[in-house]
């Protein structure tokens with residue numbers, strides 16, 4: 001049997017909210033015992049790979065920092081490959097800033113560029129945000145999930161983009177599931193505001209773009225023809241698989257609770273499993289499908 005490498009999505013596959021999903025620790029053990037590899041491939045930018053791994057280990061999910069390929073780590077790599085030496089405005093959580101700083105990038109928070117009174121109450125005047133009024137003029141705006149995003153930060157980001165700064169998004173997920181039936185606004189919702197105001201082209205780092213697949217290829221040395229995507233979201237996970245030319249498993253424990261009657265183009269999974277326990281029990285059937 002060929003040894004495959006599973007690119008596992010996190011939320012909706014290994015866990016949901018604060019709960020580890022049934023079968024997740026067993027599935028990882030099952031893969032290890034059979035010699036298959038795996039990585040977590042996630043659009044989340046809020047935590048560094050080390051803290052994701054520590055958190056998952058506490059939940060009984062055996063993953064090391066080197067197994068975590070999220071848009072936080074990808075942002076560090078990508079910005080260091082393409083924007084070393086450039087001034088970068090970052091909208092994002094503390095651990096995104098920390099990751100970027102660990103790559104010695106020239107990163108700035110809106111809070112560092114704007115006077116506190118303007119940040120607190122910018123009103124509708126735009127003069128304080130004019131590029132010639134700022135001590136530093138970032139030429140790149142990187143947007144990750146930022147739970148303290150506000151009007152002033154959005155105005156500043158738009159201002160820089162209108163002056164020619166490049167707009168980069170860690171991911172474009174419009175929403176993510178909260179506890180219960182509600183959705184929280186995702187990073188894509190803020191990116192859509194910036195895009196709508198400025199008309200700028202957006203460079204997206206996370207899924208369904210293939211940068212994370214390339215990173216696993218490069219860092220783990222896994223050839224693409226041994227990879228399988230396991231995910232719950234059609235427009236990120238399953239579309240990534242199509243773009244990268246690799247098979248996919250849709251698991252129905254997340255955002256897609258049942259198979260569709262008609263699949264959107266480029267979002268049809270290779271295999272569908274109710275949960276990871278079913279994927280294990282039907283593994284031979286899946287394997288025949290995935291390696292055809």
Ligand SMILES: [Mg+2]
Nearest residue numbers: 009011012232
């Ligand atoms: Mg998911």
